[in-house]
Amino acid sequence: MMAFTACSNSAPDPGVRVGLITPGSIADAAWNSGAYAGLQRIRDSLGLAISHVEARTPAEQDEALRAYASQGYDLVFAHGFEFQGAAERVSAQYPTTAIVVTSGSRTQGNVSPLIFKLEDASYLAGMVAGGLTRSGILGFVGGIELPPIKAAYEGWVNGARAVNPKIQTREIYLNSFDDAAAGREAALALVRIGVDMFHHNADAAALGLFQAAKESPGVYVFGANADQSSLAPERVPGSAVIDLPRALLLVAKAVKAGSFTPKVEVFGLASGVVRYEPNPALAALVPPALEERVRAAADSIAAGTLVPAARPASMQARKREAPRALSSALALDAAQSHRGHGGRRSTPVMVASSEFSAPLW
Amino acid sequence: MTDSLVLLSGFLAAAVRVATPLLLAATGETVTERAGVMNLGLEGIMLGGALAATLGATAAGPWAGLAVAVLVGMLLAALFAAVAIGARADQIIAGTALTLGAVGLTGTIYRQAYGIGGAGLALPTLAPLPIPGLSQIPLLGPALFDQPMPTYLALLALPLVWWVLFRTRTGLALRATGEGAAMARAAGVRTGLVRTVATVVGGGFAGLAGASLVLAQVGTFAERMTAGRGYVAIAIVVLGRWHPLGVAVASLLFGAATALQYVFQSLGLDVPYQLFLMLPYGLTLLALAGAVGRARAPADLGKA
Numbered sequence: 001m002m003a004f005t006a007c008s009n010s011a012p013d014p015g016v017r018v019g020l021i022t023p024g025s026i027a028d029a030a031w032n033s034g035a036y037a038g039l040q041r042i043r044d045s046l047g048l049a050i051s052h053v054e055a056r057t058p059a060e061q062d063e064a065l066r067a068y069a070s071q072g073y074d075l076v077f078a079h080g081f082e083f084q085g086a087a088e089r090v091s092a093q094y095p096t097t098a099i100v101v102t103s104g105s106r107t108q109g110n111v112s113p114l115i116f117k118l119e120d121a122s123y124l125a126g127m128v129a130g131g132l133t134r135s136g137i138l139g140f141v142g143g144i145e146l147p148p149i150k151a152a153y154e155g156w157v158n159g160a161r162a163v164n165p166k167i168q169t170r171e172i173y174l175n176s177f178d179d180a181a182a183g184r185e186a187a188l189a190l191v192r193i194g195v196d197m198f199h200h201n202a203d204a205a206a207l208g209l210f211q212a213a214k215e216s217p218g219v220y221v222f223g224a225n226a227d228q229s230s231l232a233p234e235r236v237p238g239s240a241v242i243d244l245p246r247a248l249l250l251v252a253k254a255v256k257a258g259s260f261t262p263k264v265e266v267f268g269l270a271s272g273v274v275r276y277e278p279n280p281a282l283a284a285l286v287p288p289a290l291e292e293r294v295r296a297a298a299d300s301i302a303a304g305t306l307v308p309a310a311r312p313a314s315m316q317a318r319k320r321e322a323p324r325a326l327s328s329a330l331a332l333d334a335a336q337s338h339r340g341h342g343g344r345r346s347t348p349v350m351v352a353s354s355e356f357s358a359p360l361w
Numbered sequence: 362m363t364d365s366l367v368l369l370s371g372f373l374a375a376a377v378r379v380a381t382p383l384l385l386a387a388t389g390e391t392v393t394e395r396a397g398v399m400n401l402g403l404e405g406i407m408l409g410g411a412l413a414a415t416l417g418a419t420a421a422g423p424w425a426g427l428a429v430a431v432l433v434g435m436l437l438a439a440l441f442a443a444v445a446i447g448a449r450a451d452q453i454i455a456g457t458a459l460t461l462g463a464v465g466l467t468g469t470i471y472r473q474a475y476g477i478g479g480a481g482l483a484l485p486t487l488a489p490l491p492i493p494g495l496s497q498i499p500l501l502g503p504a505l506f507d508q509p510m511p512t513y514l515a516l517l518a519l520p521l522v523w524w525v526l527f528r529t530r531t532g533l534a535l536r537a538t539g540e541g542a543a544m545a546r547a548a549g550v551r552t553g554l555v556r557t558v559a560t561v562v563g564g565g566f567a568g569l570a571g572a573s574l575v576l577a578q579v580g581t582f583a584e585r586m587t588a589g590r591g592y593v594a595i596a597i598v599v600l601g602r603w604h605p606l607g608v609a610v611a612s613l614l615f616g617a618a619t620a621l622q623y624v625f626q627s628l629g630l631d632v633p634y635q636l637f638l639m640l641p642y643g644l645t646l647l648a649l650a651g652a653v654g655r656a657r658a659p660a661d662l663g664k665a
Contacts, residue, residue, distance in 0.1 A: 025583070178588055180583040211578075
């Protein structure tokens with residue numbers, strides 16, 4: 001079933017139309033809501049016409065892409081790794097529509113991927129968790145074991161082991177991104193065997209994980225995909241964030257300016273799009289020495305000297321050589337925004353969210 | 362030793378928690394199906410109940426949420442009854458339509474009410490109410506007597522539903538309607554009314570089941586959060602042979618298999634997790650094939 005939830009025709013510039021297809025509900029406070037927020041920003045700050053549709057099954061996803069492309073949309077965001085195949089099929093038929101697969105794998109015709117190295121930020125979250133855990137057992141709750149999710153899990157584990165090599169980890173997959181009650185039961189099952197630090201990648205199903213942490217003394221959850229501190233302010237030391245609105249807006253801006261060309265865009269810590277966002281309310285929890293180590297690791301990751309997780313072959317970017325103007329522009333602009341704050345930090349780790357709340361262009 | 366006892370006790374409590382919404386929905390569906398109505402809208406009604414509980418709890422606390430969820434469940438079931446019993450539409454199609462409609466409608470209403478940020482986790486919820494004395498029993502105490510209110514309601518409803526179905530004239534009329542509506546009509550039973558009431562009662566239970574997910578478990582709403590529990594409940598009615606006691610056993614079996622699945626995954630064995638996820642469903646299939654051979658559905662089930 002597809003539900004057209006937002007079709008805005010009121011934008012002043014009807015020339016460029018942007019569509020977004022999400023694989024799940026935009027009210028998940030994570031992966032999908034971030035993309036929708038990006039779409040709204042595209043309308044509000046670029047004045048482009050926007051449309052959103054939710055498509056869960058491969059058949060629906062193919063159909064939704066085809067619908068936008070056949071209507072002549074200039075840019076379509078296919079929001080997830082799972083759209084890659086459908087995007088390539090549809091693009092072969094409608095080459096004028098630029099299709100951007102978030103978390104995609106390669107360029108093909110007018111299809112280009114945005115690759116978010118969430119594992120960069122999950123590694124830092126893992127370091128904090130590895131320093132804070134009392135039991136030495138970390139837990140992870142995932143929706144489905146998609147390659148980007150697996151990579152984030154690896155980053156989380158490697159980060160924790162960098163701090164404490166004896167760390168044990170446990171993971172549970174739910175086979176659902178909606179079943180919040182299952183998320184809670186999975187978390188409680190892990191709490192029973194001693195897990196006290198959690199990370200996740202389960203979108204709306206993770207709400208149950210946060211609830212379980214609220215109910216269990218001494219249990220903490222690190223958010224994923226969005227800053228999730230507000231879900232349980234006293235139990236979320238930090239979040240591995242993908243600033244989806246920023247990334248989507250950058251692409252739309254390039255399309256509007258006519259300067260967009262299909263290429264692989266990789267966003268890691270250096271870009272500021274992927275970052276570890278600590279929760280100020282729990283700042284006292286993290287000892288200064290640990291915070292210093294996390295910051296140093298962030299610098300190494302941004303500089304490319306530390307690899308948080310090896311990406312599986314299915315996720316290796318296969319690119320035809322193309323300039324990476326977008327991400328280098330971003331890195332520059334992130335660096336500038338930091339210099340504006342005293343130039344204390346060389347990479348955008350542990351930045352307060354206010355630094356990024358204002359549009360940067 | 363005590364450690365494994367604590368783990369076992371925790372596992373049993375998890376099994377009962379997972380079973381609670383299934384037991385509530387399946388108990389209601391037992392009443393409905395005994396009257397000859399197959400309500401595939403159960404999944405949608407549970408989802409409606411879950412959203413109603415969220416809205417009610419936001420406005421006036423968890424008890425109001427519970428009450429509103431039951432009312433909305435009954436209302437949605439009445440809608441189904443009007444179409445499937447009043448207008449004699451095909452029950453399977455009407456039920457499926459109700460579920461599909463509820464999935465879209467709950468999502469839309471939820472986004473209208475709370476925006477894309479969602480309701481968060483600030484909702485007032487129903488904490489576990491340990492029953493003094495009984496909750497101290499080793500192993501079974503925490504599992505059965507340290508649970509939130511919806512679990513107690515589910516357990517209390519079982520003997521009540523059994524008594525009404527098998528020990529009252531109303532129950533006799535209801536079962537007669539399900540077994541042979543024409544005959545029951547000839548005997549003076551107002552079968553249309555009986556079926557409508559049985560469907561609405563089933564809807565109330567399903568609404569409560571949805572509310573238990575929100576108020577006693579997750580603490581917030583998520584779109585499609587019922588995740589197929591309505592359909593599982595319908596299978597449980599079959600597995601439980603249309604009898605409250607059987608339904609209770611089947612719900613607990615499914616709850617235990619699900620809880621066990623999490624335990625297996627948490628062991629960190631080098632086995633694909635999908636195998637464990639299959640466990641509750643595989644077990645249900647096996648039980649259906651093995652134990653239900655002799656069971657017989659109400660003869661007029663699904664007939665207009």
